[in-house]
Amino acid sequence: MDPVARRNDVVDALFRVVLRDGLQRASLRAVADEAGLNIGSLRHYFANQQELMSFAMQAMLDRVSDRLLRRVDEMGDVSALTREQRRSLTAGLLSELLPLDETRRAEVAVFIDFVAAARTHPAIDAELARRSAVGTRALVRRILVRMEDTGALRPGLDADVETERLSSLLDGLSLNTVLHPEVLSPEKCVRVLQAHLDDLTG
Amino acid sequence: MDPVARRNDVVDALFRVVLRDGLQRASLRAVADEAGLNIGSLRHYFANQQELMSFAMQAMLDRVSDRLLRRVDEMGDVSALTREQRRSLTAGLLSELLPLDETRRAEVAVFIDFVAAARTHPAIDAELARRSAVGTRALVRRILVRMEDTGALRPGLDADVETERLSSLLDGLSLNTVLHPEVLSPEKCVRVLQAHLDDLTG
DNA sequence: TTCTATTTATCACGGCTGTGATAAATAGAA
DNA sequence: TTCTATTTATCACAGCCGTGATAAATAGAA
Structure with a gap:
């Protein structure tokens, strides 16, 4: 085997x-x-337990990361697309982080338990949790920079602040969609993200 | 005793x-x-354990709620203030939900463990967690409506969407400030909230 | 003081936990 | 087939868990 x-x-x-x-x-x-x-x-x-937990958390991060990279690959040449098409791709890419279907809902639910436990539980690698937060911000920042380069971004924005604003918004949306589905539905979750991206576009 | x-x-x-x-x-x-x-x-x-947990969670929600009400009381007559003063008060009120000092950081850390556990742990009242999410949204909505009434809100905004956007942003900021303090400092946390409120003002 | 209700303190039980140690079974190569 | 390495399966141990039951101590009123 x-x-x-x-x-x-x-x-x-x-x-x-x-x-x-x-x-x-x-x-x-x-x-x-x-x-x-x-x-x-x-x-x-x-x-031992520590090894299982670390491996599992790493596996989860890898899965999400792989899905994101696959999305990027499928995007192909962005320069040939209209502004509207690019906006749709951006929204789709970030939606990959939201619990919009059962697969991602399960992932986020498990992820929440992991990062919360990472704060105190000895068998769970806090460094891994930190890296995932850093990774999300790196991705979001790259997206914002690309939007700025193509002139899709409203001028006068602070890149640091906007990176954190969008990252934390995604985290908050994920959290509430999973923990309080009757308060925040996946559909509304998408609408909120869309509204935020529209706001950034100006 | x-x-x-x-x-x-x-x-x-x-x-x-x-x-x-x-x-x-x-x-x-x-x-x-x-x-x-x-x-x-x-x-x-x-x-038993269930009684202790329920009481503790209720006590935590009461403390936050009391602090918010005290803030509102201290505000007094809002109509006599300048627009700038009112903006500052709004930011201060919402900051009460953010982990900006050690007291609130402890509260949020405990709160995260509670709401995460509420999803599955039998001894923890999931209804209480739901009510806190609903309560936050009610507060945020009231603030947005008041801003709209005083003309401080940018026109053309969807109240439902903006309520959820600000609420989830606050949740995400709290989460990351507590779980990843080296990624998101309390100071940056405030700057992000300020930027969001400025955006709503237009 | 005496009686009573409140508060504090133990003991015991079954159940679950991670883990060390070790045996049994299986598969694959020589 | 025989030997070896991998995989599977048990047993045991100390430790913590919530909780039921019960005793001891304390305080306050009569």
Whole structure:
């Protein structure tokens, strides 16, 4: 059996447990049960809890990152597009970070548990959580710079401030869509993002 | 001994534990130790874990709510103020929700653990978390409406969308300031909020 | 003082936790 | 087939958990 595939199976099981019962209940035994493995087998692939958690969090970040890169690849040559088309692509790219379907909703739910736990839980790598925040801001900043280069950005904006404003808005929208779906629906989530991008365009 | 004061002492101890070690480690024994009580004493004031958690979360919401109301009271007659003064008051009021000092930082840190756990943890009242989200939006909406009434709001804005945009921005800013202080400082947090309010003014 | 209600303090139980140690089963190469 | 390395499966241990039950101490009123 391919050990890489096995580890991914375990990570999938972990995500299901966290989504359903919360990170609190994601014990080694619970994850092993969910994966249909004996705890001994699980421990053969992950020496201890810390290793499993770090691997799982890294795997989640990789998945999101891969999806984003695939989006960028599919975009192709941007210079040949109209301003309207470019705006749509930008919105689509950032939407990749929002919990708009069940897959991304699960990801964000698990992610919230992870970053919240990273503040205090010894087995969860706080550095990984920090890197994801930095990564989001790097992406958002690149998008804003590109908008500015193509003249799509309203003049007189502070790049630092606008990067943080859009990044934190995305985080807040994700948080509320997942934790309070009856307060913030995915559709409204998109409308808010759209409104913000329109505002930046001026 | 005043039972009300005792319960508040316990809640304070709970907050300290959650801030330092996370909600995960806030067991009845740990909270009792932090409060300098025997677990038996603690259980005399709180029959079980669920009762303690609900009471603590309610207490936290009350504290924030009280601070907001006090702010509103101190504002007095708004109509006598200049536009600039009113803008400053608005920013100050909303800043009450941001983790700008150690007190509010602790509150937000505890709050994050609570709302995240509310999604799955049986002992934590999810309805309370929902109400706090609804409450924030009611406050933000009232502020936006008041701005519109005094002509301080840029025309052509969708109230629903702007309410959610500002609310989620506040949530995102709070989240990142607490979880990634090296990425988002309290000072930058304020600057971002200020920029957003300026944007709404037009 | 005596009685009563409040408050504080222990003990015990079953259950779950991560993990060390070790045995059993399986698969693949020689 | 035989040997070896991988994979799977158990057992045990110390530690923490919430909670039920009950005893001890304290305070305040009669």
